[in-house]
Amino acid sequence: MAFDRIEFFRICMDIEKYLGYLRANELALEYYDTLNREPIPMAELYQEHFVSLRDWKTPCPDEKFSITAQFGPRVWVPFDATQSELDTIDEQVRTNLTTAYENGIGWADGMALDMNETCQQFSHPDTASMAKSVRDMMTNVVEELELGAKDAWTDIGKYVGMWRGEAATAFFNFHTNYNDALSLFAHMGVQLGAGFAGATAVIHGTQETAMKFVESVREALEGMLWLWTEVGLQQPPEPSLDIDVGKILKIADGVWSLLQLIPPVAAATKGVNTAVQGIKTVNSIVQAAGGGGEVDIHPEPYAFTDWTANGLYTKIFDVLYEEIYQKYVEAMDDLHVGGGPANPEDADAVPFSSKAVEQHMLELQGPRNEWELEPVSPGNLNGGDNKVPYGDL
């Protein structure tokens, strides 16, 4: 399924919201514990009083995650406290618990935006449409170029060889090199397809990894909040669950094993079979991104040891930044500089890298310029001093 960045952002918003609820629970509990830990001011004059929380619950915007307290906290009150004083202090404690809770609600505000920013470089591209462009380029550019290169496009070639002069020479050179140029571009088109396909597959795999990750974080947070509602205003047990995180570099390895099948650019192998094999390989690299099956994200359990809001916040960003964003950058860089084993003895066997493709083009554009076709101008091909008579044609 294609990555839906709006859905991704919604899940980040849920995580932000849930983490706020979690922090709110923690702060309410912290305040509750503070009251209980308060030392008696003067033992002979004070007595303990248990605040009633019977009608109190945390004002969670999401009703189902509101929590109640089984026992009210203990406060110290003067032995002669009146009922009205006790009522007042009960009311204050309830208000303060609510305040402590509400301080936490907004704690994670802006987190979804930060998560989105961490993922911005891979969450925006539409990999399904990239995959389609790659496949269409193989069909409508590379295959077409291969076909055209086989055809003679005019039967006046014989005359072109006879005419002399500047215009005739340019035409002759253009005509002579035309098929080779088309073959070269078919070959380079396969390389282009390989580069774009590799990038598409890495972005797609990264998107899937990020989506699975935030989904499982949201699920874990929901589970945490449920635990809080079950135990009341006290520290719930830690959930015993693993959060799986995909391995971007292993996804990239899968791309690499296919890129190995792309003929090295320096070999500049011509012929239909090379392009056909290349096209097939390029198409299989973008298969998952194009909707043809699931990508294996190689999920591995990631140790979440600190289940507090702060601990979870830290881990969420560690995973997004170090395990996903930075690995994405690394995998993309590998596609550029080449991640496969290079054989220095055989330049033709250098495995795919977009840098090598670019350098090969720059070499072709060098002094001998095997890249450009000589331009033809619309002039008389039989001009100049040595005109070929009509009868000789």
Added chain:
Amino acid sequence: MQSPLERMYHAAKVDIPAEAAYLQRITNNLRGYLSDFDVASAEAGEPAVMTSMLHVGGDMLAVLRRAVTSLDNAADAVLITANDYRDTDDRARQDYQDLDQSLKSSPVPDHPTQSLPEPEKPGAELPAPPPGGPYPPGPIPTEPPRMDPNEDPPDPEDQREERGDGSENQPEVPEIDRPEWEDD
């Protein structure tokens, strides 16, 4: 048996334009895909693997576009040459008169192609950001805010420090006041 003049006319008006049309189609297709990848590259923060491929693709497109122009020019050149023979040689003039009327009167078509200058450079136009600033109003946005993908994401360490831990504003412990009980 075709006369040389007929061969030339056929090349100028049928064969070469057909080849130009074929290459024009490929060229404009390529331009379309490169333009898609140009946008995708901008969205992906211009990774080197994409920009280098766009460099190669852009240069390939430039050569193909010039080749289409050359084919159009070649058709013109062959026609000019044929007409020169017709105007200077009696047998060529005779061959011209034997040509199909349609071959004589049909135009030599042009095959325009679209440019895509320097797709490897940043600056592809991205879809507009949602209205109302980077942070959308309402609890559930319909569109996530658009960040600038050319900027690296912030280090989470800094964000963590900015956020604090939320316990800075815990309320006081309430008391019932008995000033007269203060210690001496």
